Amino acid sequence: MSTADFLVQGIIKAFELIFSLNPYIMSITGVSIQVSGMATALATLTAIPLAFVISFMKFWGKQALITLINTGLGLPPVFVGLFVFLMIVPVGPLGFLNIVYTKEAMILAQYILITPIITGISLAAIKAVPKLIIETVYTLGGTEKDAAVATLKEARFGIITAVLAGLGRALAEVGAILIVGGNIARTGSVGRIGEGLSETRTLTTAITSETSKGDISTSIALGIILICLVLSVNVLANYFQRRD
Amino acid sequence: MEELYRIENLGKSFGNKKVLQNINLKIFKGEIFTFMGPSGVGKTTLLRLLNLLEMPTTGTLIFDGNDNAILQKNNVMRRMSMLFQRPAIFNTSVFNNVAYGLEIRKVDKKTIEKKVIDALAIVGLAGCEKQKALTLSGGEAQRMAFARAIVFKPDVLLLDEPTANLDPANVAKIEDIIRKIRNELGTTIILASHNIHQVRRLADRVGILLNGELIEVNTKEQIFTHPFDARSYAFINGEIIY
Numbered sequence: 001m002s003t004a005d006f007l008v009q010g011i012i013k014a015f016e017l018i019f020s021l022n023p024y025i026m027s028i029t030g031v032s033i034q035v036s037g038m039a040t041a042l043a044t045l046t047a048i049p050l051a052f053v054i055s056f057m058k059f060w061g062k063q064a065l066i067t068l069i070n071t072g073l074g075l076p077p078v079f080v081g082l083f084v085f086l087m088i089v090p091v092g093p094l095g096f097l098n099i100v101y102t103k104e105a106m107i108l109a110q111y112i113l114i115t116p117i118i119t120g121i122s123l124a125a126i127k128a129v130p131k132l133i134i135e136t137v138y139t140l141g142g143t144e145k146d147a148a149v150a151t152l153k154e155a156r157f158g159i160i161t162a163v164l165a166g167l168g169r170a171l172a173e174v175g176a177i178l179i180v181g182g183n184i185a186r187t188g189s190v191g192r193i194g195e196g197l198s199e200t201r202t203l204t205t206a207i208t209s210e211t212s213k214g215d216i217s218t219s220i221a222l223g224i225i226l227i228c229l230v231l232s233v234n235v236l237a238n239y240f241q242r243r244d
Numbered sequence: 245m246e247e248l249y250r251i252e253n254l255g256k257s258f259g260n261k262k263v264l265q266n267i268n269l270k271i272f273k274g275e276i277f278t279f280m281g282p283s284g285v286g287k288t289t290l291l292r293l294l295n296l297l298e299m300p301t302t303g304t305l306i307f308d309g310n311d312n313a314i315l316q317k318n319n320v321m322r323r324m325s326m327l328f329q330r331p332a333i334f335n336t337s338v339f340n341n342v343a344y345g346l347e348i349r350k351v352d353k354k355t356i357e358k359k360v361i362d363a364l365a366i367v368g369l370a371g372c373e374k375q376k377a378l379t380l381s382g383g384e385a386q387r388m389a390f391a392r393a394i395v396f397k398p399d400v401l402l403l404d405e406p407t408a409n410l411d412p413a414n415v416a417k418i419e420d421i422i423r424k425i426r427n428e429l430g431t432t433i434i435l436a437s438h439n440i441h442q443v444r445r446l447a448d449r450v451g452i453l454l455n456g457e458l459i460e461v462n463t464k465e466q467i468f469t470h471p472f473d474a475r476s477y478a479f480i481n482g483e484i485i486y
Contacts, residue, residue, distance in 0.1 A: 132332035139295060139402075140345040140392065141322035154335055 006216070013217030014224060024185070025218070027198040028206045029225050035103050035177065035202060036170035039110035040118075044163050046111075047118035051159075054119075055126045056148055069123070072116025077109075081179030084109040088180065101182035103200055109176040114166035121165055125158025126151055157240045164237035168230055174204035183209055203229070245272035247309070248400060248432050249294060254303035256289055263289045264456045267303065273399075276426055276433040278443045278464075281453035281479065287436035290453070291402045294434060295326045308399070322349070325398040329405045331389035338364070338380070338388055339373040345396040363391035366428075367421050383414030390421050400432040401425060407442065419446060440480060444468060452476045 017025050054062060087094045088105055099105045129151050137147045152159070181200035198206070203226040210219040247270050254267040264286045271277045279287045292298040293305065296317050307313035313320045325345070334341050342363055346356045364370050367387040372380075380388060386406060393401055403422070407415040419442065425431050437443055443450055444464065451461040452473070460473040471477045 130332060132328060132330070133334065135297060136328075136332040137344075137348075138297060138321065139324070139326035140348070141325075141396070142348050143318060146348050150334065 010216040010220050014221035017218065017221040018224065022221075024196050024198070025221055025225070028185075028201050028203055028222060029229075031103065031198045031200065032171060032202040032204070032226075032229070035106045035181075036110060036167060036173075038103075039107045039114060039170050040163060040167040042107065042111050043115040043118050043166055047115050047162070047166075048122055048159060050115075050119050051122035051126055052148055052152070054123060055151070056144070066123075069116045069119050073120050075113060075116065077113060077173050077175035078179065080109055080112050081176030084112065084176065084180050100180070101184060101200060103181070105180040106177040106200060106202070109180045110170045110173060113173060113176060114170050117169055118162045118166040121162030122155070122159050125155040125162060128158065129154045157243045160240045161237050164233050164240070168233040168237070171226065171229055171233065172204065174202075174208065177202060178205045178208070181205065245275070247271070248273045248307070250306040251294075252304045252306075254293065254300050254305060256286075256293060256298065257301045262456060264293070265302075267458050269451060269458060269461060271432065271434060273432050274426065274430050275448040276422070276435065276446055278435045278437060278447035278450050279453055280437060280440065280443050280447075280450050282438055285453045286456045287438075287453055288404050291326065291404050291434065291436050294400075295324055295402050296321050297326070323399045324402065325393040325396075325400070326402040327386075327389050327393050327404065327406050329408045331385050333377045333380070333385055333388070335378060336376075337373065338369065338375050338377050341377045341388060342391045342395055344392060349396060351396075359395050360391075363395040364388075366394070366424060367391045368417065383410050383417065386410060386414070386418060387421065390418070390425070394425055394429065394431065397429060398431060400434060403433065403435045405437055405439075406435075407439070415442070422446060452479060454479065 053059075054066065084105060085100070086092050088097060088100050088108070089095055090098075090100070097104075099108070133150060133154055134147045137150045142150070177200075181202070183201050183205040184199040185196040185201045185206075186199050201209070203222050207219050207222050207226070210216075210222065249269070249271040251267055251269045254264065254269075255262065256264040267290065279290060281287055289298065293300050296305075296314065299314060304311065305313055307320050308323075310316065310320065334344065339360055342360045343356050346359060351359070360373065361370070364372060367390045369384060369387055369391060372384070372388075377385070377388060390406075406422075407418050410418065422433055422435070423446070426433050433446075435443075435446065447464045449461065449463050450467045451458050452467070452471075452475075453459070454475055460467065460471060460476045462472070467476060468480060471480065
């Protein structure tokens, strides 16, 4: 079999797996969306208020916090994975949570990875709101709270872009969740294509394991779904960037 | 005439730089008072102090008999409105822009609708409610900003060079609106301008600012015919150029 035939057959089989809604593939996709979605939601709940506090309030250590956030933008995922793993192992400070190799651990790792991204981009979006807008709120009789709400409205497209950037990063992340999640599938898929159900296996971690097992068609199927998801997120992000 | 502002020895510094000093002034209800002077003499800073957007470094500011105006900043600011050289436009419809001041005052929806339509009619933008505010021309945007500033009927409207970036046709429209606001709503207007012709057309009284000091305050007629201060005379005759 030539390389081209091998690839074509892999792609055909991949589409068969996708369109037949193969339970293994679907469960992996579900875990990916669940983990990344939850991590993004939690990170958004932290990042946007944090961006507003940094933008509107004066406090000791503000510059250090901004530096920490900027550093967080380039955090190596494997380092975050290792850090979270050391925290949650039974002898670690968060060992009592008993979440090693669970989705909760994966959510925690992704939360740490993407909170600085959403905060950083939101900060930039808030800073881009002209000072004159805020002053206009005051001249019309608005309070500081009104000014913050007006800023949120003006920066809304930038903030949505920040959230989508965080979601995109979470969906594409592999190193951290591989360490803390363990890439576990409930009944395993060894020997037969597309068998088993995901426990902590995501699209990215599954691609690494399926490729190493030589199950190219499953890897391609997972890759196609991953690309479609990330592409959809980026198309949405672009749409909001253009509206800004 | 009833006093709206009384300012005594007002001064403002930014770091070591004194921008305004020893400003003493009374502004009366219902008048159009104009601060005139070349660019960079402190006109905008003085307007910002009167709007309580900035706090004075020295002196006292009494607003409508309230000598605690600075301490009761939020309540006092609700009775004022200020327009900048270039209006800040909220990224939403014309209606929502104009309605803003009423919404934050928790006015009911029906009243908001009526007042917004009335305010837009005053500035000649009736029927533009649904238009995206960012698509307005420069003159229209400034007129919308006027509607937004007067819709909640402030006691005083502070205008910082409101026609500086506009063509003559729009300047004429804005000046008509200023007269209409004063005559129909009784709003006190405080205008900062370096445009001598505009001041001549609009003002009741004029204060001339030079180098952060109010060198002369008088009626328009007096200022333009027999100014007391030689520097006022020089400015009006174009002999002071900054």
